[in-house]
Amino acid sequence: MKSFSYAKVATAEEAAGLLKQRNTRLIAGGTDLLGLMKERLIEPDRLVDVNGIAQLRGITATKENFRVGALTTLAELAAHQATPLIIKEALADAATPQLRNMATVGGNLVQRNRCWYFRSAEHRCWLKGGPRCLAVDGDNRYHAIYGEGECRQVTPSDLAPALIALDATVVMRTDEGEDSLPLAQLYVAPTARHRREHAVGDDDLILAVRIGGDALRRHATYLKFMERATWQFAVVSVAASARLVEGRAQDVRIVAGAVANIPWRVKAAEDLLAGEKIDDARALAVAERFVRDARPLRDNAYKVAVLRELVRRAVLRLKD
Amino acid sequence: MPSARVVKNRTEFEGKIYEELALVQGADIPAWSADAELRHVGRSRLRVDGPQRVSGRARYTTDLMLPGMLHARVVRSPHPHARVIRVDAKRALALAGVRSVVDRTSAPELFDEEVHYVGAPVAVVVGETEEIAADAAHLVEIEYESLPFVVDLEEAIADRTRVQRKESYSRGDARRGFREADIVVDARYTTSTQLHNCLEPHGAVAQWDGERLTLWESTQAMFDVRKGVAKAIRARLDDVRVICDYMGGGFGSKLGHGHYSEIAAVLAKRLGRPIRCVMDRREENLVTGNRSATVQRVRVGATKDGKLTALEHVAWSGTGTEDGWVASTTGPSNGLYEVANVRSEQFLVLTNTGPFSAFRAPGYVEGTFALESAMDELADKLALDPLALRRKNYAKLDPQSGKHYSLKRLDQCYSRGAELAGWSRRKAGGTAGRHAYLRRGMGVSTQVWGGGGGPPAYATIHLNADGTAIVRAGLQDIGSGTKTAIAQIAAEELSLPLERVRLSIGETDAPYGPASGGSMTTASLGPAVRLAAVDVRRQLLEVAAGLMEVRASEIHLTDGHAVAGRGGKKLALDEVFSKLQNYTVIGRGSRHPNPEDVRLRSFGAHFAEVEVDIRTGAVRVLKIVAVHQIGRIVNPLNAKSQVEGGVTQALGYAVSEGRVLDRLSGHVMNANLEDYKIPTVKDVPDIVVEFVPDLDRRANNLGGIGLGEPPIIPTAAAIANAVANACGARVRTLPITPARVLEALRR
Amino acid sequence: MPEYRGPGPTPIKLDVNGESRLLLAEPRRTLLDALRYDLGLTGAKKVCDRGDCGACTVLVEGVAEYACLTLAVACECKHVETIEGGGADVEALQQAFLAHDAYQCGFCTPGQIMALAALLRRDGQAGEEQVKTAVAGNLCRCGAYPNIVTAGVAASRAKTSAKAK
Structure with a gap:
């Protein structure tokens, strides 16, 4: 880890001011940032510690609105009584207890991906400015099974698919002031000009995440597949939600994590469920449709099978 | 003083037999009998160094902070094969706090011109702090000339220049044996490189x-x-x-x-x-050793009723850049079953990866997976119970030497294990789980290993004037509990409470002691310690006899007293000690050679119960029953822990661990504890441990041999066999990942 | 505007195990290195240095955290507890670890105990599942897990029965 200067700020304004400087990064939980710095993947000259900004902490919950400050830790979010069940499910197997105690909601949403070529300081992959994605001809057992882009990394967050399944919005402070947008829109597959997993700039500040009342009343569930019982980033994850009207599904969301550059939805699969009763045959059809367009790489065809099964099971669980 | 003499001894270490000369003193004594009333040996005792280890007070090497201490950081090759053209340390040396940078030109004894794997050392930076050394290491500029390389084992096997035949073995005529067979299983197994990842670097x-x-x-x-x-x-x-x-x-x-x-x-x-x-964690995973990946071909021939007629095992082990030795992967095939015709070959295969090293039962872990998987494939073909097939080919005598074993109770391991595992519940084709997509199955596998230990090993015991004892031996305790076992043995023979026996170990100014490896530490050193204690006791009795005015042969030690005859005169040892004042009674002991006429080996059987999700390929190991035979167990509490630990490491080996190499760059992609997945607390199944109580009285004066490695040997095959039983997926590659289970299910 | 400290050494005041400690270190110094090198508290171990293993677990404001992913400078004004600090929960766990042989080499042990100390403080009575979850981020290569779980449950039980009295 290269040496750096360090400042603590007490307000979002102070943070915004300092973050305008070149090669300056904000530190909140630090669990991803310090890992990147220890590998020398990023070498900021200055760190701005935002943990003292009181307004970014805490959870406010009403029947119509669930708002989580960006500095709320994953553990605090998981423990709150008003936190939707799907979020609790997503956090139960996210990282480890210590990491959940440290990591913040804001940081979780903008963490960098876990691709081992990206994480290796000695590999210059496409996302880090190299000529091509090294996973394509390399070991790609954990990589993307969807998407056309250059980069085959996958979204690591457990929280993001669950929040998107609840149509969460994110409140940000950018150069243009305070802005609110659907969380899903934060995630944009990297392009040659924007080699990043999301649209949040280094000087942007995430203030909070919000879930509206409609979504809070949906049936929703989160399933995660790992190769050991705990402490692994998702090999595949699925968040699903729906409103049940007289036993028929409405407002269906099925969001898969760890299968593409961004949290992945297949509209046609959701449509297959909309207005229908949930049963075994329907769940299987939805799952089949979800994976129909998957294009696995050499080593990760198994992820398609796992995804199909997770979608099927998640859809069935919406009944309960 | 007892006279010293040189003896010849055969010791089995890490699956190979070594014949060496050893210096011993005096005469050995027989092992304690089964009905001996022992107060320490054979009883569960808390670890004598426990308070240090649970309090953070135990000072490990990495915890040492000496005044003025500098930090060295190694600059390592990013190339799997290259020539080092030039090392430029100017920028590194200019950094404040950097004390030295050395490379091949300034320290030729430390570096080679050519590097043969990613992580090979090229230079060393010395700085005032860890951070400064790391900064400086980053500033060392090195020019390389890249050279061709191979990191993939299969690719290397195809290249003759990288393959060396290291061992071969045969008995009978394998070709004839296969002609006599009604059924032949011919299968190819592969195993991944396992990385030690000891937590202390x-x-x-x-x-x-x-x-x-x-x-x-x-x-x-x-x-x-x-x-x-x-x-x-x-x-x-x-x-x-x-x-x-x-x-x-x-x-x-x-x-x-x-x-x-x-x-x-x-x-x-x-x-x-x-x-x-x-070392840091990445270095741990690149340069400090590993268990060889293997490619193995096993052919087993048998008659219709399940009698083996021939066994052939050829193993290729990737040793990285290590070209001296290779682990004995074929050892289990050579020595486990009674089969007249055996042929095996062991090849070493060089790749441009970090050198391999011993890893808990090297070779036998890999080889047992192949052999015991093949045995189950054979049982399947013969429609025989896998346990029945193993019993049918049970070797009463050591098949390699024709000798008797000092002790062999594998049959008891099988029967007790089957009972504890509920083997009678096992059904061909597995059983149903809670959901239609969950299948349950059971599997068994066998363990054979050495671990008898042997000379040289020495100890002295100093008895202080207050009746406390100090055992001095060249012993290190790596976490196996040897220290506690040694203290128990000394306390037993000295008739002292455990807390009055202190160990002075952990440094080389002591008498020579064996490595903590090969499952042989206690079996090697323990008998020497016992003899040293006997020597102390003999001297003490002489002193007491003098004070009591009786003959030394007429008294014995009990409960802190010297007692003459039955119900005769009694003298408290404290009184003896008080008379001695500053004198030190010094006892000496050495390890005597192993018996020539028998083979010392440990045996065991593991039974696995698993649940397989046939849609996702996920394998959950529910239960492992481990029954082992090593003769006397010095400390049942520690022994049980030892077995649980071995099973847990084997579980990782079986289902989640494996080094991932990038074939194009030659790099290890999972050189960390995130991507290299050792088991967590939630992965560990119900582990049931039991030991066969019989003593191995021929082995040495303790009546038992080593346990360190046996518990890691059979587990992977038991799990693979259980998976096959559950759902028909025969996975011949370790680790048994969801991807591999799904692939096997498609076949 | 807030002021930057560093990149060179800066005085850092830490409250460790109830004592106020002053050290001079760069802002990049992790809490783990500060404990080990600057304060001589080597109970917390450096195993992965990446937040993957839990051997460096300490309590910050009573919560289990990885000291290797925490900056020392960010811990000013916070209460840090290490294995050396003892306390009723830590000592009860140490006794339980001894009694149930919940360690082999002992290198992960301080981290395991601190992770469980946080649990005991938070949830008086912890069953097997809570204990497992509490140490799910603490790897043990020797495989002492079954005994660690037993020890954690025993310590928790001892605490609740002591309270009941």
């Missing part, structure tokens, strides 16, 4: 006092470190003192000195300050 701290070097090192073999370092720096043995008080795991990877030991020793001398050279 490899490392050393060196400090010189004139010509005398003190080296603190995290090691399983202090005396081998001393020998290796002394040779490397051309020092006398008495000028090198190696210290290892507490040790944070080795599992075979710390059996000799490391490059870090030489770096610390050489640079500490040059710079006149103590130097610490400790």
Whole structure:
């Protein structure tokens, strides 16, 4: 880890001011940032510690609105009584207890991906400015099974698919002031000009995440597949939600994590469920449709099978 | 003084038999009988060094902070094969706090011109702090000329120049045996490279006092470190003192000195300050050893009723850049079953990856997976119960030597294990789980291993005037509980409470002691300690006899008293001691050779129960039953822990661990504890441990042999066999990942 | 505007195990290195240095955290507890670890105990599942897990029965 200067700020304004400087990064939980710095993947000259900004902490919950400050830790979010069940499910197997105690909601949403070529300081992959994605001809057992882009990394967050399944919005402070947008829109597959997993700039500040009342009343569930019982980033994850009207599904969301550059939805699969009763045959059809367009790489065809099964099971669980 | 003599001894270490000369003193004594009333040996005792280990007070090598200590950081090759053209340290040396940068030109004894794997050392930077050394290491500019390389084992096997035949074995006529077979299984198995990932990293701290070097090192073999370092720096043995008080795991990877030991020793001398050279986690995964990946072909022939007629096992083991030795993967096939016709070959295969090293039962873990998987495939074909097939080919005599075993109770391991596992519930084709997509199955596998230990090993015991004893031995405790076992043995023979026996171990100024490896530490050193205690007792009785005015042969020690005859005169030992005052009673003991006419081996059987999700390929191991036979168990509490630990490491090997190499760059992609997945607390199944109570009284004067490695040997095959039983997916590659289960299900 | 400290050494005041400690270190110094190198508290171990293993677990404001992913400078004004600090929960766990042989080499042990100390403080009575979850981020290569779980449950039980009295 290269040496750096360090400042603590007490307000979002102070943070915004300092973050305008070149090669300056904000530190909140630090669990991803310090890992990147220890590998020398990023070498900021200055760190701005935002943990003292009181307004970014805490959870406010009403029947119509669930708002989580960006500095709320994953553990605090998981423990709150008003936190939707799907979020609790997503956090139960996210990282480890210590990491959940440290990591913040804001940081979780903008963490960098876990691709081992990206994480290796000695590999210059496409996302880090190299000529091509090294996973394509390399070991790609954990990589993307969807998407056309250059980069085959996958979204690591457990929280993001669950929040998107609840149509969460994110409140940000950018150069243009305070802005609110659907969380899903934060995630944009990297392009040659924007080699990043999301649209949040280094000087942007995430203030909070919000879930509206409609979504809070949906049936929703989160399933995660790992190769050991705990402490692994998702090999595949699925968040699903729906409103049940007289036993028929409405407002269906099925969001898969760890299968593409961004949290992945297949509209046609959701449509297959909309207005229908949930049963075994329907769940299987939805799952089949979800994976129909998957294009696995050499080593990760198994992820398609796992995804199909997770979608099927998640859809069935919406009944309960 | 007892007279010393030189004897010939055969010791089995890490699956190979070594014949060596050893110096012993006096005569051995018989093992305690089964009905001997023992107060310490055979009873569960808390670890004597427990309070240190649970409090953070235990000082491991990495915890040592000497005044003026500098930090060495190794600059490593990013190329799997290259020539080092030029090392430019100007920028590194300009950094404040950097004390030295050395490379091949300034320290030719430490570096080679050519590097043969990613992570091979090229230069060393020494700085005032860890951070400064790391900064400077980053500033060293190195020019390489890239050379061709191969990191993939299968690719290397195809290249004759990389393959060496190291061992071959045969008995009978395998060809004829296969002609006589009604059924032949011919299968190819592959296993992945397992990385030790001992939690305490490899490392050393060196400090010189004139010509005398003190080296603190995290090691399983202090005396081998001393020998290796002394040779490397051309020092006398008495000028090198190696210290290892507490040790944070080795599992075979710390059996000799490391490059870090030489770096610390050489640079500490040059710079006149103590130097610490400790590996980080990435280095642990690149350069400190591993269990060889293997490709194995096993052919088993049998008659219709399940009698083996021939067995052939050919193994290729990837040793990285290690071209000296290879682990005995074919050992289990050579020696486990009664089969007249056997042929095996063991090849070493060189690749441009970090050198392999011993890893808990090296070779036998890999080979048992193949052999015991093949046995189940054979049982399937014969429609025989897998346990029945194994019993049918049970070897009463050692098939290799024709000798009797000192003890063999494998049949009891099978029957007791089957009972504990509920083997009668096993059904061909598995059983149903809670959901239609969950299948349950059971599997069994067998363990054979050495671990009898042998000479040389020495100990002295000093009895103090207050009736406390100090056992002095060249022993390191790597976490296996040897220290506690040794204390129990001494306390037993001295009739002292355990807390009055202190151990002075962990450094090479003590009498020679064996490496903590090969499952042989207690079996080697324990008998010597017992003899030293007997020697103390003999002297003590002589003193007491003098004071009591009886003949020494007429009294015995009991409950802290010397007692003459039955119900005769009694003298408290404290009284004896008080008369002795500052005198020290010194007892000496040495390990005597193993019996020539029998083979010392341990046996065991593991039974696995698993649940397989046939849609996702996920395998959940529900239960492992482990029944082992090693003769006398000195400390049942620690022994059970030892077995649970071995099973857990085997579980990782079976289902989640495996080094991932990038074929194009030659890099290890999972050189960390995130992507290299060792089991967590939630992965561990219900582990049921039991030991066959019979003593191995021929083995040595303890009546038991070693347990360190046996529990890791059979588990993977038991799991693979259970998976096959559950759902028909025969996975012949380790680890058994969801991807591989799904692939096997498609076949 | 807030002021930057560093990149060179800066005085850092830490409250460790109830004592106020002053050290001079760069802002990049992790809490783990500060404990080990600057304060001589070597109970917390450096195993992965990446937040993957839990051997460096300490309590910050009573919560289990990885000291290797925490900056020392960010811990000013916070209460840090290490294995050396003892206290009723830590000592009860140490006794339980001894009694149930819940360690082999002992290198992960301080981290395991601190992770469980946080649990005991938070949830008086913890069953097997809570204990497992509490140490799910603490790897043990020797495989002492079954005994660690037993020890954690026993310590928790001892605490609740002591309270009941």
